Amino acid sequence: MYHHGIYGAIRIIKRSLEDGMCELRGVGLGEHKTSLVFEPLTLTEVSRGKTVMSSKAYRSQFRATAAIDDSNETFYSNDGQSLQPWWVLDLEAQPIIHTVVVLPVYHHTGRFNDIGVFVGSSLPNDSNFTTWQMLGHYTGPYTESEGHVSFTCTSDITGQYVAFQRISATSQKLEMKDVKIYVKVP
Incomplete structure (x- = not known):
């Protein structure tokens, strides 16, 4: 062979x-x-039931936790006032992060674009997560036919927090239906 x-x-x-x-x-x-x-790779999904923080939500039904509530009918949406909207999940530990999967909300104006996924160990004072290690970048704009967007680490990255943040300064909203974080099981 x-x-x-x-x-x-x-x-x-x-x-x-x-x-x-x-x-x-x-x-x-x-x-x-x-x-x-x-050796086989064993992953576990760890986002459910964790603490999330975000830029101010558009309305209460678009809260940050909507992105991890196991429903694709609800979603997180910021209020459109932040120039670099963000969403952060506290993993409550520092596992080895393998893959981050997001299901963006499709909008004909291409709102989900220029999004960085970052990993860090302590929260910044100024809501700027771009100083953390970048796990991946999505240029976009997102189209509905893409479905879920995956970011897989090419090397071991550990951290307590996983953040999504728009890189460019624009008033376009950050909107996500679902986020899942897969970590390596020792």
């Missing part, structure tokens, strides 16, 4: 799957290596 990829071809001499572990042995696995072992 051969696998062709970015780094050339690997000839797989032996492969096995035992106890959820995948082991590959063969030629081309790198210098001084005879095998690679892959």
Whole structure:
């Protein structure tokens, strides 16, 4: 069996799957290596029931918690007065964050655009979350056919807080139907 990829071809001499572990042995696995072992990745969703904070909501029914209430019929929407609206989830611990998934509200004017997803360990004094480590950036504008938008870490990022914030200064609203945070289980 051969696998062709970015780094050339690997000839797989032996492969096995035992106890959820995948082991590959063969030629081309790198210098001084005879095998690679892959462990299954276990993730858990941690956003439900947590504390959220945000820019001022448009009305009470558009509160920050609407983005984590397991309903796509409700959503968070800020009041449109903040030039860089934000929404923050307190994870109440500092896990390794793997993936953040958001279901934006579709609006024909393309409101969900230029959004950064940030991770931090302490809240800023000035509501500027762009100084935190950026997990991802969504240029947009969002179209309804995209469905959920996912941001997956390429390296281990830990932090107590996950924030969405518009990067550019504009009065466009930040509107989200659903947010889910997946963390690695040790």
